[in-house]
Amino acid sequence: MGTLPSDAASVPDYGSLVREDRVHTSLYRDPALFEAEMERIFTKTWVWVAHASELPGKNSFKTAHVGRQPVIVTRDRAGQVHVLLNRCRHRAASVCEQKKGKASVFVCPYHGWSYDVDGRLRAVPHAAGYAQDFDKADYPLVALRTEEYNGLIFATFNPDVEPLADYLGPAKKWIDLFMKQGAGFGVKAAGEHRFRFRGNWKIQLENTTDAYHFPIVHKSFLTSLDDETEELFDVLGQGGWIEDLGNGHSVMVMIPDLVDLEENLDAPIPERFQALADELAAEGHSDEQVRRIVRAVGGTGFNLNLFPNVACSMAFFRVLRPVSVTETEISHIALAMDGGPEAGNRMRLRLHEHFQGPMGFGSPDDAEGWERVQRGAAAGEDLWILVNRGTDPLTGHGAGDNVGDVSAETGMRAAYAMWKRMMTA
Amino acid sequence: MSLETDGAAIDLHEAIAFIWREAEMLDRCAYAPWLALWSAAGRYVIPIDRGTTDYAGTLNVAYDDQAMREARVKRLKSGFSMSSAPPARTVRTVSRFVETAAEAGAIELDAAMLLVEYKYETTRLLAADLNYRIVRANGGLALDRKVIRLINSDDALHGIGYLL
Ligand code: FES
Ligand SMILES: [Fe+2]
Numbered sequence: 001m002g003t004l005p006s007d008a009a010s011v012p013d014y015g016s017l018v019r020e021d022r023v024h025t026s027l028y029r030d031p032a033l034f035e036a037e038m039e040r041i042f043t044k045t046w047v048w049v050a051h052a053s054e055l056p057g058k059n060s061f062k063t064a065h066v067g068r069q070p071v072i073v074t075r076d077r078a079g080q081v082h083v084l085l086n087r088c089r090h091r092a093a094s095v096c097e098q099k100k101g102k103a104s105v106f107v108c109p110y111h112g113w114s115y116d117v118d119g120r121l122r123a124v125p126h127a128a129g130y131a132q133d134f135d136k137a138d139y140p141l142v143a144l145r146t147e148e149y150n151g152l153i154f155a156t157f158n159p160d161v162e163p164l165a166d167y168l169g170p171a172k173k174w175i176d177l178f179m180k181q182g183a184g185f186g187v188k189a190a191g192e193h194r195f196r197f198r199g200n201w202k203i204q205l206e207n208t209t210d211a212y213h214f215p216i217v218h219k220s221f222l223t224s225l226d227d228e229t230e231e232l233f234d235v236l237g238q239g240g241w242i243e244d245l246g247n248g249h250s251v252m253v254m255i256p257d258l259v260d261l262e263e264n265l266d267a268p269i270p271e272r273f274q275a276l277a278d279e280l281a282a283e284g285h286s287d288e289q290v291r292r293i294v295r296a297v298g299g300t301g302f303n304l305n306l307f308p309n310v311a312c313s314m315a316f317f318r319v320l321r322p323v324s325v326t327e328t329e330i331s332h333i334a335l336a337m338d339g340g341p342e343a344g345n346r347m348r349l350r351l352h353e354h355f356q357g358p359m360g361f362g363s364p365d366d367a368e369g370w371e372r373v374q375r376g377a378a379a380g381e382d383l384w385i386l387v388n389r390g391t392d393p394l395t396g397h398g399a400g401d402n403v404g405d406v407s408a409e410t411g412m413r414a415a416y417a418m419w420k421r422m423m424t425a
Numbered sequence: 426m427s428l429e430t431d432g433a434a435i436d437l438h439e440a441i442a443f444i445w446r447e448a449e450m451l452d453r454c455a456y457a458p459w460l461a462l463w464s465a466a467g468r469y470v471i472p473i474d475r476g477t478t479d480y481a482g483t484l485n486v487a488y489d490d491q492a493m494r495e496a497r498v499k500r501l502k503s504g505f506s507m508s509s510a511p512p513a514r515t516v517r518t519v520s521r522f523v524e525t526a527a528e529a530g531a532i533e534l535d536a537a538m539l540l541v542e543y544k545y546e547t548t549r550l551l552a553a554d555l556n557y558r559i560v561r562a563n564g565g566l567a568l569d570r571k572v573i574r575l576i577n578s579d580d581a582l583h584g585i586g587y588l589l
Contacts (some may be wrong), residue, residue: 020512190484216505221500357487358485358486358583358585359585361506363584364586365506365507372507
């Protein structure tokens with residue numbers, strides 16, 4: 001284990017492990033530091049739990065995690081969303097073991113306590129066995145503070161944290177741009193690939209803002225594309241940029257042409273989408289509608305990294321869940337047009353399958369790379385992880401004075417600055 | 426899925442021998458001959474939802490027509506994919522065969538697969554229900570459908586740098 005600069009009696013000096021341009025290897029390796037992260041980050045800030053479309057209508061639910069703690073995300077009869085610890089208040093049994101579904105009540109399987117979808121304890125069997133002063137109102141499922149921005153639902157254990165909208169800050173603009181891929185229909189979750197890798201969660205957090213690896217790690221994906229699309233995915237060669245958005249968030253623009261999907265609607269239809277365009281036109285969609293759908297069908301040209309656990313990544317949501325200091329679970333949630341034409345949504349599913357998932361043409365190589373980072377970090381416990389690429393901002397870039405080259409490690413530095421702020425608060 | 430076939434019925438034992446040859450090829454990563462086992466319209470499917478047969482309308486781990494199979498094999502053999510260069514070693518058995526349908530020149534069967542993979546000091550077990558459609562074509566047998574329903578397809582998997 002890496003040794004922390006601390007003495008037994010005091011709190012370790014986490015701040016010394018993150019410098020402007022490098023972070024200490026113990027961030028990937030130290031189990032005690034991982035425990036501190038769960039406490040100081042995952043119980044203290046907003047953690048993404050669901051997209052609104054995963055709760056379609058009243059009495060719908062999904063299960064998720066906030067840090068390592070299992071929760072149920074529910075929508076009640078009035079449409080309000082609740083995030084509840086998935087733990088019976090009697091003797092702790094989990095009250096729900098389904099991934100998603102519909103329920104008007106959650107009945108604990110052990111002794112039958114039943115809870116409303118807003119968490120209230122509705123009834124306990126054989127209630128006469130409890131003392132006179134036993135009050136059901138004292139034992140609801142524990143509720144987290146829950147807020148939503150443009151369909152993204154976050155929860156927190158921290159009653160004092162700033163409102164979600166303030167926490168997201170300038171990232172809100174990018175969330176709005178990301179959602180334009182609904183092509184006027186709205187965005188809907190359409191299935192997910194879940195996989196685990198044997199490595200620390202921050203390796204994945206870094207990767208979402210790492211354009212530098214793309215042409216190397218994803219060479220076999222790139223060569224599987226037609227020439228026009230391969231050019232599109234030349235992510236380092238199109239004048240892209242990366243920007244620190246504050247609070248650990250960042251945006252990395254790889255394909256500047258695909259920042260705003262409502263612009264350039266009269267651009268020529270890419271060859272790979274011509275058959276789709278023809279099919280949509282044959283179904284009777286107007287030329288304008290066809291162009292709007294086709295332009296949005298491949299997703300946006302950027303990754304928006306939201307600290308600490310979610311990214312709006314080109315065409316899908318990327319969600320990370322820390323399992324242990326050396327294990328992380330990832331969900332890649334595919335997106336479709338909510339109520340949009342099936343042909344377009346099928347195309348979106350096929351594009352997602354092409355890159356993502358345990359047998360996609362991209363994700364397994366990412367996962368292998370991240371495991372290699374963890375394996376390599378077993379050596380050199382006093383060495384540092386470098387995040388010093390592209391520290392100087394670009395001069396005269398159209399996106400502003402505050403942006404770096406797309407391959408700069410600006411997003412990682414932004415995330416680690418937030419890590420340091422939270423770990424030393 | 427309908428197709429033109431060469432007529433003569435396929436015996437269960439003939440189909441099983443064919444499936445075992447396929448399994449052995451896959452364990453050897455002999456992907457070029459594996460591609461040649463397929464009918465042109467054949468589909469190689471690894472669904473996420475074990476209950477679905479609407480593969481086109483749902484998200485899968487793999488949903489390959491011939492072009493996608495060829496692209497997949499090219500990628501696995503390219504040497505540029507770090508998850509498959511080298512791939513995990515695998516040993517698989519396919520058994521518990523049940524014939525579910527038969528017609529002239531075609532047979533459908535269900536089976537069970539147990540696969541052990543090994544890489545980086547880690548050994549993992551994967552289990553799957555398989556569904557095959559095998560047809561008689563060009564004087565031999567051809568895969569016309571293979572559906573691999575992993576026992577944990579809707580849970581977290583690990584990267585799979587080889588073919589199931
Ligand atoms: S543990 Fe839930 S009712 Fe007893
Ligand atoms: Fe990647």
